[in-house]
């Protein structure tokens with residue numbers, strides 16, 4: 001069964017405080033009645049259940065919501081600049097009746113902790129995806145720079161590209177080590193392997209965008225192409241450029257992750 005995870009709403013995402021969340025679950029005897037709307041929910045058009053963050057009183061809780069229940073409606077998939085294999089949509093909950101067993105963890109009020117634990121794990125995955133995209137763009141660029149000639153020599157004979165690729169190779173190695181360190185800490189049982197999880201995600205996702213942009217530049221006009229009409233040559237790197245951008249935004253936007261890291265440096269009293 002495909003699952004989805006829903007914290008984001010039209011008016012709330014980076015800020016997941018109870019004051020910001022408008023999806024509400026109210027207890028009536030043995031049941032909970034869920035009302036609200038979520039946005040950008042990955043997999044929701046094909047999901048069998050959606051783990052959903054809702055306000056319960058003045059705290060937050062998570063509910064496992066069966067998408068076949070009356071009152072659950074999933075919208076049409078969004079049209080995005082990239083990552084099109086990942087379907088996202090709005091989800092509406094209109095007086096959805098949930099059993100007590102739907103409450104994740106069995107007790108209300110622990111939703112934010114569940115959500116942040118899930119997002120922290122997700123960040124490690126996004127970091128790994130960033131490294132993968134950076135590596136793919138890097139490999140394409142190396143192949144092109146080693147074969148394409150201008151001014152009677154290979155592009156890679158120019159020190160500009162040598163230095164740039166030496167920088168990127170070092171950064172990719174750093175990014176890989178960071179997410180592996182976070183993943184090893186998580187595997188060892190730490191639910192919040194910070195600051196490495198946040199560092200790995202912001203560093204790896206930013207690197208993917210930077211490396212993809214460099215690869216587009218290295219390929220020149222062909223870097224900008226989706227497909228050449230003359231002979232159907234596919235654009236080798238433009239999809240990586242489009243797909244990489246979302247890594248800087250979802251699973252905690254990179255500015256929020258730097259805030260998390262800064263909290264560890266200066267303390268919450270100063271950073272908020």
Ligand SMILES: Cc1cc2nc3c(=O)[nH]c(=O)nc-3n(C[C@H](O)[C@H](O)[C@H](O)COP(=O)(O)OP(=O)(O)OC[C@H]3O[C@@H](n4cnc5c(N)ncnc54)[C@H](O)[C@@H]3O)c2cc1C
Pocket residue numbers: 005006007008012013014015039040041042043080083088246249250251252253254255256
């Ligand atoms: C393709 C895609 C898939 C997604 N999948 C899911 C999913 O499955 N489930 C889910 O719940 N959500 C999902 N999301 C939502 C995603 O997590 C949010 O878009 C993301 O957290 C950013 O929230 P926002 O869009 O509301 O931007 P906002 O919170 O409005 O932020 C806008 C910008 O302001 C910045 N900002 C905000 N506060 C501060 C601050 N204090 N200081 C400095 N800068 C700040 C942010 O970093 C960001 O750059 C998905 C989004 C996309 C596009």
